[in-house]
Amino acid sequence: MTIKRYFETVLPLALALIMVDCTLPKKVKFKNPVDTSDKPIDYQTKKTYYFEALGVSVSNEFDGARLNGANQLNDSTxxxxFAPENTPINKSPxxxxxxxxxxxxxxxxxxxxxxxxxHRYKxxxxxxxEWGIxxxxxxxxxxxGRMLRLMVNREPQLIAAQEINSSDDVKQWYLQHIVDSNDFVHLGSAGKSNLGRNIPVLDMYRGNPQGKPIVVLLTRQHPPEVTGFFAFQKFVETIVENSALSTKFLSKYRVLAFPNLNPDGVDLGHWRHNSNGVDLNRDWSKYRQAEVRNVASYIEKSSKRDKGKIILGLDFHSTYExxxxxxxxxxxxTMPHFIDDWFARLEKDIEDYKVNEKDSNSNKPVSKGWFLYGHGAVGITYEIGDSTPKERILEIGKASSLAMMELLLEK
Structure with a gap:
């Protein structure tokens, strides 16, 4: 290759790659790395199954559906x-x-x-x-597994392991309840998912973002974990409710909230993974998946550009309790005493509530470890039980948001 040809082709490409790499979030080391390279997945066949002898139809033709096959067993059954997108995977059908x-x-x-x-979910x-158990x-x-006895008629009934909150449902929620009439909420995008779906971000602050410490809120890394999403919703709604407390809080702090980190997995009805068959909450190290890479980049760019230190990260999930x-x-x-103070406040403010804490430094590349090792920040995985009543979830979500704002304003 001639020198001229080198400068015309190879060098510009190399420089472009260097520039792209400079925009990537910094890699974070973990004791037990996880291979988060792409894995093959099995897509559902989207269809409506019609059983002529019964006059009954069963369908998975909607976002968030999960049904891999249907057969008539007898004259009433x-x-x-139901199968996962791929394996290995958590045993949570x-x-x-x-x-x-x-x-x-x-x-x-x-x-x-x-x-x-x-079988796991009720x-x-x-x-x-309207949803009900x-x-x-x-x-x-x-x-x-389980057998359901159901009276069916012409009115379609939706049956699911957890309430469905598709990407469109999430969008309607934040547009109506968070963005609308709140000029201090700046709706943005962290980029696209692997399949090109938007990853929304709610950037909340009053006045100028310059120098404001940053609180990060994440949810829906794992698609079915909607009880954690309900707590996230109430947590965010409390931050923007225009009370004296929230006004004062957002004048001093900035909140970056990501209400749907895995939109592909959510809309595809996945048990746990994204459209590349990967658990996103194991990718907070080398960022092989677009969703984590884009969100981590957005957080770090915002922090660097506006000189705001990342101080706290809460990642909302669901589990058995x-x-x-x-x-x-x-x-x-960033806040050595925040966790103890926050939990003490929750036990004081919520009737008959005892904090269930399990502490261990993250060995695998999960978000709470990313906040700690990557930014010296407090990182917490905030889990809500599968069967925790909706009213209780909202009570905990509101109280934990109020307590967080009060404690940070005492700093």
Whole structure:
């Protein structure tokens, strides 16, 4: 290759790659790395299954659905098959389907999972736009998992492991309840998911963002974990409620809230992973996945550009019980006493509430470790139980938001 050709082709490409790499977030080392390179996934076949002898239809043709197959077992029973996007994966089978019939009738729906999986989530039903937990008398244990007894008719009923909050549902929530009429909430985008869906960010502050310490709120890394999303919603709604406390708080601090970090997984009805078959909450090290890479870049660019230190990161999830996963390391962080003070305040402010804390420094590349190792910030995984009542979730979400604002204003 001639020198002229080198300067015309190879050198510009190399410089471009260097410039791109400079925009990437800094890599963070963890004791136990996780391979987060792309994995193949099995897509659902989107279709409506019609059983002529019964006059019953079952469908997965909507965002957030999970149904991999359906067969008529006998004159009153339909077997529904649910499988994950890929394996290995957590043993937490997610399901979501819609059903209706030509004439009113009672139908049994038997759930079937791959052999290594067992039923986890209590079935929820949406009728006329309202969600409710199905009566336990209509949820029957079976050899394959669970069997639902359901009266079906022409009005479609949606059955799901957890309430469905698709990307469109999330968008409607933040537009109506967070962005609308709040000129201190700046709606932005952290970029696109692997399949090109938007990753929204709610950038909240009053006045100028320059120099304001930054609080980061994350949720929906794992698609079905909507009880954590409900706590996130109430937490954010409390921050923007225009009270004297929130006004004072947002005049001193800045909040970056990401209400849907895994929009592909959410809309595809995945059990846990993104559209590349990867657990996003294991990618906070080398950023192989677009979603984490874009969000981490957005946070760091905002911090650097506006000279605001990242002081706290809360990542909202769901599990079997209410629990806060914290890092053992406190000294030398942005707020060494915040966790103890925050938990004490919650136990004081919430009736009959006892904080369930499990502390350990993150060995795997999860977000709470990224906040600690990458930024010296307090990082907490904020988990809500699968079956925690909605009213209790909202109570905890509001109280924890108020306590956070009060404590940070005392600094």
């Amino acid at each position: 339909i077997t529904l098959y 997610y399901y979501a389907f819609e059903t209706w019939s030509e004439l009113p009738r009672q139908v049994y729906f038997e759930f079937e999972y791959p052999e290594e999986f067992r 079935p929820k039903k949406r009728t006329n736009g 199905m009566d336990s008398v209509n949820v029957i244990k079976s050899g394959k 209410d629990v806060f996963y914290t890092n053992k390391t406190r000294e030398g962080t």
